[in-house]
Amino acid sequence: MFEAADIREWRGSAVLDPEGNKIGTFDAVYVDTASDDPTFATVTIGMPTRHRAVLVPLAGAVVGPGYVKVKHFRDQVKNAPALADGAELAADDEPDIFTHYDLEYQPGATGERRLARG
8 A cells, every 4th residue: 555655745646547548636635544544535627717626546546757547437537426625525425435436335333434534
């Protein structure tokens, strides 16, 4: 898995799909609250005057100079549920993000949220 300190340096990097198509710009990271492992990245997509933030899983991501290549294709990421402008992911929205990427969602043992902005 990636070191959290390294991930902070990725802010502003291009996020690419497996074919090298630009999806957007890397903004922030969300960690799994049980393990503190980086799990999702916030990606800013769209034009500067009309943009939105979505999450994409980091599992299988590859990092290169100035880019982060994720294993999900541009259309799937662009169709992910968007975060409210400038807001963090709400706990109630977590299951939708996991479902969108066909990932199993399971809250913590006592119902606590699964993701936290790192």
